[in-house]
Amino acid sequence: MSEPLRTGAERTWDGERELDRAVNEIEGFLLWEAEKDRARTRAEAFCAALPWLTDTQRQDVAVRYCQDQHEISRAYLERIAARSASLRTEYEGVYRVLRRRLVTACVSATTVLVALVTVAAAGLTR
Template sequence: MSERIRTGEERIRESERDLDRAVNEIEGFLLWEAEKDRARTRAEAFCAGLPWLTDTQRQEVAVRYCQDQHETSRAYLQRIAVRSASLRTEYEGVYRVLRRRLVTACVSATAVAVALVTVAAAGLTR
């Protein structure tokens, strides 16, 4: 049984990732609850504009309005999540290319500097 022993730093990183996930879940929950509350408020405002509805009809309209709003919001959020993932992939690719270019430029500049110093040193020793 050769389980890899985690270092303190690895445990801290894992703990931070767990904390980040928990915060994201809480934030998502709170945002969704706010969206549901907003849908209820809009449904009530919509029903207020229909004064001829009975209380039962008003409740039914409000429930259906909220359901429709939830479905619309969920579809919208799913589209945003897909787009965010594609943008992340795209930006990570661009970042890799830029990082590679920067490293290449730094290595080239260092090589040029070393060559100039070598030439200058050779010129001084003559």
Template sequence: MPLDQAVNEIEGFLLWEAEKDRARTRAQDFCAGLPWLTDTQRREVELRYCQDQRDASRTYLERIATRSAALRTEYEGVYRALRRRLITAFLSGTVAVAVLVTVVAAGLNAR
């Protein structure tokens, strides 16, 4: 496994763990506003709230990943087109300079 891929997996794992902790904290804060819940009810509400938050986060992250991949493909295409244009312009300029130098040199030799 390449180092970059390993770092990405570790980073993804840490980000997901942080997201789960954030969901747990939000669930506890939510339940703090419901003082009439029994301990069992509180655990159940926290569990369901956490699961709902994780599902929403996963959906959101998947949507971002899909969009990021689409943008990457689009930008790579634009980059290739710009690179082709630049190379074409450079080669055209080089040919034009070479022709100009040849014409000037031929003109100077004809005198």
């Protein structure tokens, strides 16, 4: 039996990732269905501009138009996904470098401050 979904502070990291994945899948499904609807609408508009087509020809053109649009959309989305993944990797690297620099600056500033306080304390005790 599966573990019940926890909320708030009880929710585990894996549970959150699983939920995020499920939401992404649902969102992707809905976006793809919307894209299919747009392709169908564009196909119908395209066929409406060709009044000499018979009903059978109109259906064939609409189906082919939708297939072409699906292929174009899929290729476009795959390029976007690949680019998003490369940007994420790049930005994560930049973030790590910036975080390392910030930690180094804070440690350095703290060291300098401690040294100054030590020197000032030593000067006051003389």
